[in-house]
Every structure is written in structure tokens, then in C-alpha cells.
Amino acid sequence: MTNIDWEEPFCGEGANCFRLGTDEDGNGYISIHGEEDRYLTDGRDALRNLIRAIQAGKADHLL
Template sequence: MTEITWEDPFCGEGASCFRLGTDTTGNAYIAVAGQEDHYLTDTREALRTLIHDIKAGKADHLL
């Protein structure tokens, strides 16, 4: 199994908190905080773009 290094949770104004993680092979992961065993994976750049868009208010409904 891949070893994922998780960052501190990012929490929006609501109750949802997400965590981002990376592995040594260049993959990125996103999961709901506390449920890191159920995650989505993609390239670091794709998930970075998603998070920047969420923080910019382009996808408030996701939080």
C-alpha cells in the first residue's frame, strides 16, 4: 500500500474539513478529515487547481 503524507486539515465555514496528501511517486490525494481511508487521487497539479478554485469561491457548494 502507498504511504500517504497528509497535511493539516483545511476547514471551510461549514462543518466540512478536507485533507490533502501526497506520496513519493507524485500522486496527490484528498479526503474528508477523519476519513483518510476513503480518498480521491489524481495528479498534484489537478488537485492543486481544485483547491485553488474552491478557495477562490468558484466551488463554494463543495464545502
Template structure:
């Protein structure tokens, strides 16, 4: 596993916590808090796009 720098957990309602991390090679990671050994991986730009789209309401239909 690469050397990932994890941010503090982000917890929504009901304690659904996840963490976002990055590595020195430009990859981004999202994992459930406590399950950082099984992250989803993509580029940092893909993570930025995901966050922008969520903030813009483009994922509201999934909630």
C-alpha cells in the same frame, strides 16, 4: 495503501474539513478529515490545476 503524507486539515464554514496529501510516486490525494482511508487520487499536477481553478473562481457555480 501507499505511504501518504497528509497536510493539516483545512476546514471551511460549518466544519467541512478535508485533507490534501501526496506520496513519493507523485500522486496527490484529497480526503475528508477522518476518512483518509478513502481518498480521491490523481496526479500532483491535476491537484495543482484544481486548486488554481478554484482560486480563479472557475468552480463558484458549484457553491
């Protein structure tokens, strides 16, 4: 299991919260607050899933 140092959650008004994190190797992670065991790492898949979350209204405060 990767040891991820999560930042404080970022919450938009009336929207889900998300968290950004890094590991000891400097890799980046993003997760919905409360679901930190289901995270995405940097890369094409992370961007694709983030866009899907925005489209589904889960991260609309990023727009």
C-alpha cells in the same frame, strides 16, 4: 497500502474538513478529514467525485 503524507486539514466555516496529500511518487490525494482511508487520487474520477461532494454540501467552502 500507499504511504500518503497528509497536509493539515482545511476546514471552512460550518463545513466539513478535507485534506490533501502526496505519496513518495508525487501522486496527489484528497480526502474528507477523518476518512483518510477513503481517498481519491488525481484524475477524472477524483474531479467528478469532488464535484459531487460540493453539490452535496460536503465541500461547499471550496466554491
